[in-house]
Amino acid sequence: xxxxxxNWKGTxxxxxxxxxxxxxxxxxxxxxxxxxxxCLVVPFYMLFNHKGYISMYHFFRDGFQESWWKAFAHVYAxxxxxxxxxxxxxxxxxxxxxxxxxxxxxxxxQALAREDGGFVQLSSHMxxxxxxxxxxxxxxxxxxxxxFWGETETVMENRRKMFSAKGVEMVxxxxxxxxxxxxxxxxxxxxxxSMPGDRIFGSVKSLKSSFMDHSVKLPFGPFQxxxxxxxxxxxxxxxxxxWDTYKIYFRFLEADESLGKKExxxxxxxxxxxxxxxxxxxxxTQWFNYFEFWED
Amino acid sequence: MDVNKLKEQIIDALNLEDMQPDDIDxxxxxxxxxxxxxxxxxxxxxxxxEKFYGIKLQNPAEGKExxxxxxxxxxxxxxxxxx
Numbered sequence: 001x002x003x004x005x006x007n008w009k010g011t012x013x014x015x016x017x018x019x020x021x022x023x024x025x026x027x028x029x030x031x032x033x034x035x036x037x038x039c040l041v042v043p044f045y046m047l048f049n050h051k052g053y054i055s056m057y058h059f060f061r062d063g064f065q066e067s068w069w070k071a072f073a074h075v076y077a078x079x080x081x082x083x084x085x086x087x088x089x090x091x092x093x094x095x096x097x098x099x100x101x102x103x104x105x106x107x108x109x110q111a112l113a114r115e116d117g118g119f120v121q122l123s124s125h126m127x128x129x130x131x132x133x134x135x136x137x138x139x140x141x142x143x144x145x146x147x148f149w150g151e152t153e154t155v156m157e158n159r160r161k162m163f164s165a166k167g168v169e170m171v172x173x174x175x176x177x178x179x180x181x182x183x184x185x186x187x188x189x190x191x192x193x194s195m196p197g198d199r200i201f202g203s204v205k206s207l208k209s210s211f212m213d214h215s216v217k218l219p220f221g222p223f224q225x226x227x228x229x230x231x232x233x234x235x236x237x238x239x240x241x242x243w244d245t246y247k248i249y250f251r252f253l254e255a256d257e258s259l260g261k262k263e264x265x266x267x268x269x270x271x272x273x274x275x276x277x278x279x280x281x282x283x284x285t286q287w288f289n290y291f292e293f294w295e296d
Numbered sequence: 297m298d299v300n301k302l303k304e305q306i307i308d309a310l311n312l313e314d315m316q317p318d319d320i321d322x323x324x325x326x327x328x329x330x331x332x333x334x335x336x337x338x339x340x341x342x343x344x345x346e347k348f349y350g351i352k353l354q355n356p357a358e359g360k361e362x363x364x365x366x367x368x369x370x371x372x373x374x375x376x377x378x379x
Contacts (some may be wrong), residue, residue, distance in 0.1 A: 177356065180342070181342070202334075205336050224339065224340075
């Protein structure tokens with residue numbers, strides 16, 4: 001499982017020149033036209049990205065107990081959705097803005113952002129979390145987002161440009177563990193740390209949990225970081241509703257402080273797995289972990 | 297600086313349940329080949345230094361030197377502790 005996590009880098013596909021062309025194109029063309037092209041491209045992508053296709057097929061078959069034809073239709077829909085998410089991301093690079101709706105908890109989140117202390121914000125490979133960086137602009141705090149440094153220079157440069165204007169600093173995972181110091185410094189200074197909660201990278205330490213009636217391993221790091229620094233933890237899901245609209249869900253995770261640190265970390269991980277499940281059941285085609293996610 | 301006490305704090309913080317202070321070589325590297333600690337453990341050690349000795353580590357390059365071994369850690373604590 002850890003190996004699956006490590007093998008799947010979750011980076012954006014395409015050559016840098018293709019990405020640059022797409023950004024320029026999306027600055028002048030409505031993204032719905034590109035969505036139309038996607039419908040035709042997706043079957044080929046599925047054909048050549050066989051491994052991702054199979055894992056997603058298993059996700060719908062084993063997670064949702066779907067018939068083979070329904071699972072297949074959902075795999076197509078999932079790939080199409082993923083294409084839309086990437087197009088939207090590049091459209092944002094090109095200056096396009098989106099509408100956002102919010103679930104309950106927006107006020108609580110804003111209050112946390114105004115308070116003195118820092119907090120940990122959990123992301124996941126569902127929906128379009130990256131757009132949260134553009135909309136949840138921080139007036140007081142900065143967001144230090146842990147990222148895997150595997151994207152092309154085009155993607156990273158555009159992210160840097162977009163994020164720096166919104167108070168988001170990217171912290172790449174490095175073998176010298178400097179990212180640990182940066183994240184720790186950020187929380188100590190009362191800033192926000194953003195980390196993926198569904199992906200094991202950096203440290204191989206993990207916590208076992210249950211997700212859609214299957215056993216999964218979640219990274220130990222984010223939960224341990226919040227507990228060690230004694231800061232709150234919130235999971236954020238940014239899910240696509242319509243072509244120009246996203247809905248942001250805030251889920252606050254809390255552990256029983258009377259328990260030991262290890263038990264508290266387990267409790268937070270279980271809570272996160274439950275929240276991921278509740279969101280993915282609302283948006284089954286917006287699950288973008290293209291590897292066998294369960295352990296069993 | 298009581299090196300054994302430091303080792304006990306490390307064993308406790310890192311949950312090294314099967315280990316005793318004597319099992320840890322004072323000169324062995326804490327990361328990689330020695331104790332085999334990883335980035336999450338580094339975080340634990342950073343917080344341990346802050347909690348017990350009032351030392352706020354900020355610089356990754358500095359951390360590399362401090363966490364070389366138990367003796368390096370103990371020497372740094374002796375020189376910089378505020379509590």
